[in-house]
Amino acid sequence: MPETPIRRPGGRSARVRTAVLDATLAELTSEGYDGLTADGVAGRSGVHKATLYRRWGGVDGLVADVLSRAAEQPWQVPDTGSLRDDLHAITRMIYTGFTGPDGGATPRNLILAALRSPQGREALTGFFEAHHGLAAETVARAVERGEVPEGTDAVDVVRAACAPLYYRLFITGEILDEPAVRRAAEAALAAARAGAFAPP
Known part of the structure; x- marks a missing residue:
């Protein structure tokens, strides 16, 4: 193949x-x-x-x-008019995906399987690149509205919001709960507003 x-x-x-x-x-x-x-x-x-x-x-x-x-599947990117609400919507999607009726077995097992082979890992990278690229539109709009500084790396903001959730799911095995989901979105928002993802 x-x-x-x-x-x-x-x-x-x-x-x-x-x-x-x-x-x-x-x-x-x-x-x-x-x-x-x-x-x-x-x-x-x-x-x-x-x-x-x-x-x-x-x-x-x-x-x-x-x-x-x-x-390849179409994905409706959040567009609430507020970066805070958009980031909360994105992290909430991850939360609901991994705490669904099957306890998140489908996405969890798929990611774990992908990490076991070069082909799967490459495809997983492509999946996240596609979704992070789409989600970055929310940050680009926030730059236009003046919510975060010019030059903010939109994809890095999305990564910062999502990374703590995947860390719990696949590294530490800690419970992924709603407070953790809210904190991840708020931390990424605060860092973006402070210029952490913009050029010095």
């Missing part, structure tokens, strides 16, 4: 991709990376195992393509 997943054509090929990637996500949610197998995905998707190996090369290729598909 090529290191960088490519967009695939529509029709039957697109239907096969959807079925396989949906099955991959379901298997990751229930079994985790260690339990993810081509046999399991083939059985759940109804797509022959030989097709999986031919198109994706194995489970690492499947994980990478799941992330590539996620990066």
Whole structure:
């Protein structure tokens, strides 16, 4: 499989991709990376195992393509008219994603799986680059409104808001609760207003 997943054509090929990637996500949610197998995905998707190996090369290729598909999905960037509210909305999205009905098993297991392979790690980087780039629009608008200094690195502001949440989720294992989510947004906002992300 090529290191960088490519967009695939529509029709039957697109239907096969959807079925396989949906099955991959379901298997990751229930079994985790260690339990993810081509046999399991083939059985759940109804797509022959030989097709999986031919198109994706194995489970690492499947994980990478799941992330590539996620990066392609449209995302409504918050636009509340206030950087504070936009940052709170962004951190809240992370919180709800990892504390949903399945306890965040789907996004958590997907990220943990991606970190286990070069293909997955590259796709994960692409996913975050895409989403941070979109979220940075909120900071660019704040610069135009005069809420934060000219030259503020918009992507770094978004990273600063999100990083404490992922630190709890994947490094320390601490509980991700609403106070932590609020503090992360407020800390990023205060630093941005103070010029921490702008040139000296």
